Amino acid sequence: SQQGEEDPQALSIQEGENATMNCSYKTSINNLQWYRQNSGRGLVHLILIRSNEREKHSGRLRVTLDTSKKSSSLLITASRAADTASYFCATPVTMEYGNKLVFGAGTILRVKS
Amino acid sequence: DAGVTQSPTHLIKTRGQQVTLRCSPKSGHDTVSWYQQALGQGPQFIFQYYEEEERQRGNFPDRFSGHQFPNYSSELNVNALLLGDSALYLCASSLPGLLADTQYFGPGTRLTVL
Numbered sequence: 574s575q576q577g578e579e580d581p582q583a584l585s586i587q588e589g590e591n592a593t594m595n596c597s598y599k600t601s602i603n604n605l606q607w608y609r610q611n612s613g614r615g616l617v618h619l620i621l622i623r624s625n626e627r628e629k630h631s632g633r634l635r636v637t638l639d640t641s642k643k644s645s646s647l648l649i650t651a652s653r654a655a656d657t658a659s660y661f662c663a664t665p666v667t668m669e670y671g672n673k674l675v676f677g678a679g680t681i682l683r684v685k686s
Numbered sequence: 687d688a689g690v691t692q693s694p695t696h697l698i699k700t701r702g703q704q705v706t707l708r709c710s711p712k713s714g715h716d717t718v719s720w721y722q723q724a725l726g727q728g729p730q731f732i733f734q735y736y737e738e739e740e741r742q743r744g745n746f747p748d749r750f751s752g753h754q755f756p757n758y759s760s761e762l763n764v765n766a767l768l769l770g771d772s773a774l775y776l777c778a779s780s781l782p783g784l785l786a787d788t789q790y791f792g793p794g795t796r797l798t799v800l
Binding site: 606608621665 | 719721741742744780
């Protein structure tokens with residue numbers, strides 16, 4: 574079963590606008606990660622936010638985490654056509670020898686030029 | 687510094703056949719995880735290899751098996767292929783143990799079962 578659920582499922586915006594995607598999860602976490610996937614290919618790690626952090630920035634990305642609501646949001650500012658991709662949140666589940674990532678179903682972002 | 691590599695890029699098989707997918711981890715990483723991503727879904731954890739042994743396994747049948755070699759590269763084998771096995775198979779590598787906050791993904795192998 575999937576831990577995270579992204580909202581919306583799909584988002585279409587004009588270049589230059591901001592895009593906001595939300596993720597909800599079910600269990601307590603140590604951190605939450607966001608990944609990008611272009612055209613059904615490999616996942617690219619974007620940003621990791623730890624459970625004791627509320628907000629984190631990386632370039633045009635801003636991630637927030639609300640552990641009381643078990644939710645996170647990813648904001649992409651001044652979007653570009655190249656930002657068109659699927660975005661996934663993922664939470665690590667600790668196992669005996671390491672972590673496995675549990676992903677949501679993703680948000681498909683389309684940025685129109 | 688090479689990232690995670692996977693081969694082949696695409697593969698077409700028929701039901702009942704067997705397939706082997708390959709993965710080389712990022713330099714310095716010795717833990718390899720495999721994920722299956724069906725169309726329109728997020729990736730689902732299949733299993734993880736560390737020190738040439740399967741350490742953890744997701745909810746996948748025994749038709750899915752793997753191997754890790756001394757150079758940390760890994761193979762995913764699927765026997766008796768079903769139509770439902772059609773998916774993108776992703777390999778991810780990470781640092782060992784609980785230090786591994788981040789996993790680095792390869793480009794994936796697209797498997798189509800006819």
